[in-house]
Amino acid sequence: MKVVEVQFTPWGRIYDFDAGEAALGVDDFVVVKTELGVEMGKVVGKKELGEKDLAEAKLEIKPIFRKANTADLAKFKEKDGQKKEALSFCKKLIKKYNLPIKLIDAHFSFDGGRITFAFVADGRVDFRELVKDLTKTFQKSIRLQQLGIRDEAKISGDIGSCGRNLCCQKFKKDLGSITSDLADLQQIAHRGSDRLTGACGRLMCCLAYEQKNYEEAVKKLPAIGTVVRTEHGRGKVVGWHVLKQSVVVKLDEGRVVEVPIKK
Secondary structure (H helix, E strand, O other), X not given: OEEEEEEOOOOOOEEEEEOOOOOOOOOOEEEEEEOOEEEEEEEEEEEEOOHHHHHHHOOOOOEOOEEOOHHHHHHHHHHHXXXXXXXXXXXXXXXXXXXXXXXXXXXXXXXXXXXXXXXEOOOOOOOHHHHHHHHHHHOOEEEEEEEOHHHHHHHHOOEOOOOOEOHHHHOOOOOOOOOHHHHHHOOOHHHOHHHXXXXXXXXXXXXXXXXXXHHHHHHOOOOOOOEEEEOOEEEEEEEEEOOOOEEEEEEOOOOEEEEEOOO
């Protein structure tokens, strides 16, 4: 089965749809039916799934309606043009109710029945009165979707410490989970948070790029605490140099030496 990965907003999830016989490429727009109604989304990826893949994942992949035509694109552009006014009005209401919310984006559904406002906030926020006012004004179904700080950076964009556009905005689809364990694994935790955090203020996504290589390299090293024999004498492994493929050994006599592992 030819499958296209479709995204409806820069901050939304990516969904799989059956491309059928349609000739589709990345960055093409397609019209699809979702649980919430008819939407138009952008193709951000393509893949092939066999019957075994579908059975194992228990997936039911819906087909696309069609590749977006000129009329669809014009309608999408018109709705996107309404975003500025909607955001401005919503910000006034947020100020009126003194809500601890930072509004990020708004999305008008392709079928015209729904507006989704994306925001960032610390913790949970009671926005029931805000939704009531928005519903009354726009006469549409209103959804408020809370985003993470990393999603905000993905939308706004910036330049990373490498001098390139942020990975999350340029090509990275799944932000995944970046933990301090990755910095420990690569032995760079000592550099401090200032050098390990991205524009979003969270640990840089690129810490995960070399994870598998480091994990494979670590497997070749004796565990910390292992008693080993070296050309300098017997001792205990107290540290690693992963890339150098060497270990730090504290000899029984008290001296500390660095020893390369045998290949």
